Amino acid sequence: MSAHTPPRPVRADAERNIARILTAARTVLADDPTASLERIADEAGLARATVHRRFASRKALLEALRAQLDEQYLHALHKAKVTTAPPLVALHRVTELVIEWKLSHRLVMDIVAAGTHSGEPLLSAEVQDCAQVLFRRLHAAGAIAASSPSWCLRVYLAILDEVHNIPAGAPELSADSTDSADSAAAETDPDADLAARTRLQVTTVLGALGGASPAKGSRP
Amino acid sequence: MSAHTPPRPVRADAERNIARILTAARTVLADDPTASLERIADEAGLARATVHRRFASRKALLEALRAQLDEQYLHALHKAKVTTAPPLVALHRVTELVIEWKLSHRLVMDIVAAGTHSGEPLLSAEVQDCAQVLFRRLHAAGAIAASSPSWCLRVYLAILDEVHNIPAGAPELSADSTDSADSAAAETDPDADLAARTRLQVTTVLGALGGASPAKGSRP
DNA sequence: CATAAACGCAACACCGTTGACTCACTTTTG
DNA sequence: CAAAAGTGAGTCAACGGTGTTGCGTTTATG
Numbered sequence A, B: 001m002s003a004h005t006p007p008r009p010v011r012a013d014a015e016r017n018i019a020r021i022l023t024a025a026r027t028v029l030a031d032d033p034t035a036s037l038e039r040i041a042d043e044a045g046l047a048r049a050t051v052h053r054r055f056a057s058r059k060a061l062l063e064a065l066r067a068q069l070d071e072q073y074l075h076a077l078h079k080a081k082v083t084t085a086p087p088l089v090a091l092h093r094v095t096e097l098v099i100e101w102k103l104s105h106r107l108v109m110d111i112v113a114a115g116t117h118s119g120e121p122l123l124s125a126e127v128q129d130c131a132q133v134l135f136r137r138l139h140a141a142g143a144i145a146a147s148s149p150s151w152c153l154r155v156y157l158a159i160l161d162e163v164h165n166i167p168a169g170a171p172e173l174s175a176d177s178t179d180s181a182d183s184a185a186a187e188t189d190p191d192a193d194l195a196a197r198t199r200l201q202v203t204t205v206l207g208a209l210g211g212a213s214p215a216k217g218s219r220p
Numbered sequence C: 001c002a003t004a005a006a007c008g009c010a011a012c013a014c015c016g017t018t019g020a021c022t023c024a025c026t027t028t029t030g
Numbered sequence D: 001c002a003a004a005a006g007t008g009a010g011t012c013a014a015c016g017g018t019g020t021t022g023c024g025t026t027t028a029t030g
Helices: A012-031 A037-044 A048-054 A058-079 A087-100 A105-116 A125-140 A149-165 A183-188 A190-208 B012-031 B037-044 B048-054 B058-079 B087-100 B105-116 B125-140 B149-165 B183-188 B190-208
Strands: none
Touching: A012 A037, A012 A048, A012 A058, A012 A105, A037 A048, A037 A058, A058 A087, A058 A105, A058 A125, A087 A125, A087 A149, A087 A190, A105 A149, A125 A149, A149 A190, A149 B149, A190 B190, B012 B037, B012 B048, B012 B058, B012 B105, B037 B048, B037 B058, B058 B087, B058 B105, B058 B125, B087 B125, B087 B149, B087 B190, B105 B149, B125 B149, B149 B190
């Protein structure tokens, strides 16, 4: 984006604070979508004026939040090689990356949507295109029956939100692992938690979209 | 609910206006969750003071909205005979009734949740119990693999929201009807639209929850 | 028909948020 | 080291939403 770097592009700590603000915004807004900028600044350990210096208005901050989320999506989709890898593998990888962020996408979406008030689609065209490619390939491979990528994406995101909101150690996450005794360990192990959520997301989405097989293993 | 009825309990037009306000609130808040009471009053064709006369505060209005939705759920569950009818039939009936309301449940939920700020569960215990019965019976009948009723309910509601948000006449709604020419008619016919959405909701939910057959019994 | 309830309208004070501004101080960078 | 940029704390006015009150008018109920 930024072409060259003149003597002083952006000071390092300033950029660091921008990140702080965005993180704080996610944290605070998750608790209360109508929280004031002061609460966000407080959470970030900064003065409210600083927030205003970085983001001209509340709307601008929300836009930045949306853009960041969008960028992360795009990054994950690219990293998972949705165009070349086997579609089921790509789906799994994308899901893993997305869940790893541990933030409520719907939350951000809703807030931004409420702010921009029936503006353009929340996800950029690039992200939608990539997702479309993935779902088309899944359909072609017979993994799903649904043929409309937009519908697939909506269902995926809806379920993603639910998977995200499951409290750690819930019964749905233990699933059908062949080992029986590791459920206790899985409750606290972040890696196991991530794996369980990814698995639940993928199987649920495939099922919802008319996937032929919950194949991964036999069900209890 | 109210015990005795003194000479003049509530004047008829007053109660009518209460209904107006609630309807207007749903309409306006669907467009903008942060809409002011004035906009709601305007939509209802009433003065803002009247809204305040009926609902002491904004919070009270939202609570009434939630209670109304909850009551409707309970009514639908009871009407569908979730405890006695075959579970798949009950599921279909409940879905039909719920979709018929044509209002975004998640929207109301989110607004109320934002208002009460991490209060009690949005759905009453009675509704949750009835839903729990239904999903347990579905599990027992082998229609779904998921065993946690709360997870089932979450997925059901999440998908319900997506089904509700599909624009009329979208490709997902035409499904796999063997007849080819009725798609045009289905786009405008409210009955066909309801049927299509109900079918999509049921099949998607069953698939998501690990239903054995995406083809529900007697379907081509 | 008479009464009481409900309504519209207008005005009011209160409150939280927003956005802009200043000035002294600290940190980074060249 | 010194300048430039960044930050913190405080203050300010403006805005919009909320909740309340009073008064004249309309409307339903008995």
